[in-house]
Amino acid sequence: MRLGWERVRWFVFGERLPTARAIHERLPKSLALPVFASDAISSSAYATEEIVLALVVAGSAALGYSIGVAAAICLLFAVVAVSYRQTVLAYSSGGGAYTVARENLGTMAGLVAAGALLTDYVLTVAVSIAAGVAAIISAVPSLRQERVVLCILCIAVITVANLRGARESGKLFAGPVYLFVGVCLLMIGVGGVRLLVHGVETARPLMPTEPMPAIGILLLLRAFASGCAALTGIEAISNGVPAFRPPESRNAAATLLWMAGICILLFAGITALAQGYHLIPDSRGPETLLSMLGRAVFGSGFLYAVLQAATAGILILAANTSFADFPRLSSILARDGFAPHQLANLGDRLVFSNGILLLGVFSSVLIAIFRGHTHALIPLYAVGVFLSFTLSQTGMVIHWRRLRTPRWRLKAAVNGFGAMVTATVLVVVASAKFIHGAWIVLLLVPLVVMAFLRIASHYRRLAAALSLEGYQAPRTVRHTVLLLVPGVHRGVVQALAYAKTIATDCQAVFVEIDPRDTGKIQQQWQGLKTGVPLTVLKSPWRSLTEPIIRYIRTIKTERKVDAVTVIVPEFVTTRWWHKLLHNQAGLLLKFALMFEPGVVVTNVRYRPEA
C-alpha cells in the first residue's frame, strides 16, 4: 500500500528504518574519515597558497619563510588536534566546542561557540559549493549562465544523500576524498624524489637565489593567520562522536589523529614542494598554486586532470562535513532547549532530517543572494572557527583544573597553549578582515545567541505554565454545543447525532449571509423534528465568524457556560480539486476562535458516497 508521496519518498530516501537499528547505522572509521574530514583535508588545497600570497608582498625572496610559517602551522595543527583528541576522549556524547565551553565556562560561552559554529557551517556549505562549481565552470565555460542553478543542484544532491542516512552518505563521499588524498600523496612523493635525485634544475627556476630579506613580525603573523585556513574543519570529529561505532570515543580519537596526520602531511608536503619548485602564484590569475604544482610534477596529462577533478570533488564535499555536523549540533541545542524541539527529531532514516533540510535551505538562500559568487564570504568563516577553538580549548583548561586527573597540569598546559595561539589568531584575523566582512560574523553571532536565549526562555516559561505543581484541575460544570448549520442535509444530520452524543445541551445556529435563504432553512429544519432549536444569527457584513463569536460570548456570560463546543460539519472531498469547490468555513472559524477561551472547534466530517 505504498502510494503517491510514499512511493516517491521511498525511492528518493530509501526504506525507513526502525529506531532499534540506530546502532547499526554507526560509521566505521574508514567511512567516518571522509565524512568528517573532507572539510579539513580540502583546506590543504588552498592553505599553502594563502601563506605564499601573504609573504610575496615583501618580495619573492621572502618566500623562503614559507617553510618556517608552515612548520609553525603544522605545530599548531598538531597541538589543536591533540587538544581535540583529549576533548573527544573526555566528551563521548559529542557537542564539541559547545559542550566543552558550556560545561566549563558557562552557558553564555557555550552558546557563543554554538552560534559561531552554526553560522560557520552555513558559510562553509555556501563557500565550498560555490568554489567547487567555479572549478567545474572553469573547465566547461558554457555552464557559466547556470552557476546558481548548479550550486543549488549540488546542495540538493548532498541534502538528499544526507537524508538517506549517515552510512550511505559516507559511502557516496569516500571515493573523492580518498582519491584527493591519494593523488596528492603521489604528487608529493614523485615531486620529492625528483627534487632529491635531480635537484632544483628539473623544475622551472622562477626565482633567482638571493639572501632572505629581513621582514617584520607583523607580516609573518599575517602569513601565519592566512595559513591557518588549513585548520578549518578540524573540530568536525569532536562534534560527531556519537556517529562512530562503539567504542565511540576511542574510534573518534583514532580517526582524529589519522585526519591530523593526513592534513599535516599534505600541507607540509605541498608547501615544501612549492618552495622546492620556486612557484609563485598570481593572485589575479586563474591558476591555483596546487594546479601549478600538479602541472610541474605530472605535466598536463591524465594525472593532472585527476588532481583537478579530485580537487573540485573534495571542495564540494567539504560541504558534507557541515551536513554531518550542523544537524547534530542543532539537535544537541534542541535537546538543551535552545533550539526548536523539532531539530531533535530522528527522521525516517535515523538522521536529524529537519537540521539537514534547514542547512540546505539556508545555504541555498545564501548562494542565491550572492548569485554564486561567495569569495567575499571566505574570510568570514575563519573568525567563527577560531572563536570556537579558543572557547573550546579554554574550556578544556578549566576541565583539567576541575578534574585533576593524572598529568592534568601537562594537559592543561597543552590546551592553554592552544587557546592562547588560537586567541591570537582570532584577534589577528578579526582585525585584519574587519572591514572585509568579519563584522558580519561579529554581528551575526550575538543575534544567533539572542535567538537561542529567547527560545530557551519560551520553553522555560511554557514548562512553568504547564507545571502541575500546586495546580487545581478545572471542573467543567456546564458544557454546551453549537452546531453550525450551513444548509439542511445528511452531513448536518450526522453532525447533529454526534452533537447529541457529546452533550445534552445542544443548539443549532444558522448565520444569515443572504436574508432570502433564511425562511427556507428554518422550514427545512422544522421538518427534521430534531428537538434542537435553530437560532438565526444576522450577519449584515456577510462575515461567518463574527456573529458566532458574538453569540458565544453572549451565552457564556448569560447562561454561565464554561465550555462551548462549536461543531462544523465538513465534507471530505475525494479529489484535490473538489476542495476548491467548497468554502473552508471550518478552517476560518478555527482560526477566528483561536484566542477565545473555553471554546473547542470540532469538525465532523461527512463523506458523501458520490
Next chain:
Amino acid sequence: MRLGWERVRWFVFGERLPTARAIHERLPKSLALPVFASDAISSSAYATEEIVLALVVAGSAALGYSIGVAAAICLLFAVVAVSYRQTVLAYSSGGGAYTVARENLGTMAGLVAAGALLTDYVLTVAVSIAAGVAAIISAVPSLRQERVVLCILCIAVITVANLRGARESGKLFAGPVYLFVGVCLLMIGVGGVRLLVHGVETARPLMPTEPMPAIGILLLLRAFASGCAALTGIEAISNGVPAFRPPESRNAAATLLWMAGICILLFAGITALAQGYHLIPDSRGPETLLSMLGRAVFGSGFLYAVLQAATAGILILAANTSFADFPRLSSILARDGFAPHQLANLGDRLVFSNGILLLGVFSSVLIAIFRGHTHALIPLYAVGVFLSFTLSQTGMVIHWRRLRTPRWRLKAAVNGFGAMVTATVLVVVASAKFIHGAWIVLLLVPLVVMAFLRIASHYRRLAAALSLEGYQAPRTVRHTVLLLVPGVHRGVVQALAYAKTIATDCQAVFVEIDPRDTGKIQQQWQGLKTGVPLTVLKSPWRSLTEPIIRYIRTIKTERKVDAVTVIVPEFVTTRWWHKLLHNQAGLLLKFALMFEPGVVVTNVRYRPEA
C-alpha cells in the same frame, strides 16, 4: 479594535459595506458608460487601422473602399447593438450571451458562450494592459526593462480599484474615457471642418488620385473581418444589467445606445478623416494611424499629447470592462452550479471579490508567460467575441419565436440577420487566423466547458448524496474518547477534563517514539490519579499517526464502537514564531485521519499564562 491586517484592509479597500446597502452601490448611467464601454470605445483606437492595413495590400488606390467597409461595419455595429438592446430589455438579471444561449439553445450552447466570454475577458485584460504599457514605454524608453513589472502593477491597481467596489471604480475610470471621447470628437470636428473649408490641400497629399481598382470579394471580406475588432466589448453592458440603478433594463438599454452611438461616430469619423487626409499607416513602423491623424489635425502640440495620453489611458482601462464582467458572469455560473460556489460570494465591498482576484491572477500569469509581448493574443479574442455574438443572437431568434410578442417577426429577423453576419465573420476570422493562434481558443473553450460540466456533476452528485429524501439518521450508540498524551502537564489535564465532559468512556494514549521516555510518563500519569487508563502505543518507525490509526481500527472492531473522538491537546502560542517551536501534531493527525470513517479529531487548546 482595528488591528494589523484589518487596518491594512480598511486602508486599501475602504470601509466594508452591509448587504442592505447593495442597492446604493448601483451605477448611474453617467458612470456605467465608462465602466462598461471602455473596451468597445477603445476599439476605435485601432479598428480603422486594421481595415486600411488589410486593403493596402491591393495597392494604395484600394483604400477608397475603406469608407464602404467602414459603413458596413457601422451597420453591423448598429444591428448588433439593436439586437443587444432587445436582449437587455428581455433579460434584466444580466448574463448576456450565456443566459440567452442557455435559455433558448440549451445548456451546452450557454456554456460554450460562457467559456468563450471568460477566456476573452482574461485575454482582453492581458492584451489591453500590455498595449497600454507599450504606449507608456514608447514615451519613456528607459522603462523598457520593467515591462512585466509595469503590466502587473497596472493589473494590481485595477484589481484593488475593483475590490473597492463598482462605484469607486466607475469614478476612477470616468475621466480617461470621457477625455478620450472628447479629444477624438474634437479632432473629428476640427479635421472635418478644415477638410470642408480648405479641401484636401491642407492635408499632406500622400496618394495620387487614380481610379479605384477592382478588388476581389475575399479581400473585402478580410478587411471587413479585420475591422470587426471595432465590435469587441459591445456585449459588456448586457452582462452587467444588475449593476445599473433601477429601472435596470431601461437604463442599461439607454447606455447601450449611447455607447453604440459614440463608437459608430468615432469609428466612422476616424475612418472618413483618415481617407480624407489620405493617410497610410506603416504596418512595421511605430506610429499608429490615430497618432498620424492627431498630428495631421492638431500638429505635434499639446492637444496631440492629450490624444496620445488618453489613448494609452483608455487601452489600459479597457481591461476594466473585463473586471466588471468576468466576476459577474462567473458569479452567475457559480449560482447555476457550473463554477465554484465561492465565486458567488459578495465581498466586504459588495463586489464579487473572488472573481476579481481570479481575473487579476490569470491575466498576470498570462502577461508573465508572454513577458508583456501579447500582440500574438490579439487575433485570439476576436474568435471568442464572435462565437458568443452568434450564440446570443441565434438564441434571441428562438426567444422571439417562443414568446411571439408583438412584432416578433421583425425582431427575430433583426437578430437572425445579426447572427448570420456574425457567424460569417466568425468563420472568416477563425479560418484566416487559425494558424496564428485561433486554434488555441478552439482548444481552450471546450476544455473550459468540460471543467464547467465536471464541476456541475460534482455539485449535483453531492446534492444527491446529501439529500435527506428517504434517509434514516444514524444513531450513535457507542462513543469513545482517546486523549493523546504528549506529556503530563496542565494542558493535558484540561483536555482530560473536557474528554470526561463529552463521554463516559475515555482512555489516554501515549505514542512511544523514544522508549526511554515511557517509564517517566507512566509514572507521572499514575501520579495524577485520573481514573482513566493510559495505553502505550509502540512506534518503531517514530511515526505519530500510524500507531493511533491502527489502535482506532482495533477498538472499533473489537469493542464495537461507532464513533471515536481523538482529543489532541494543543498550545495557543501568542507570537507567530512560537508556532515554529512546537510540533504540529494536531494538524498531522487531522490530515492522517481525514478518510477514517467515524473518527472526529478535536483540538483542545491550552493557553499558557506565560
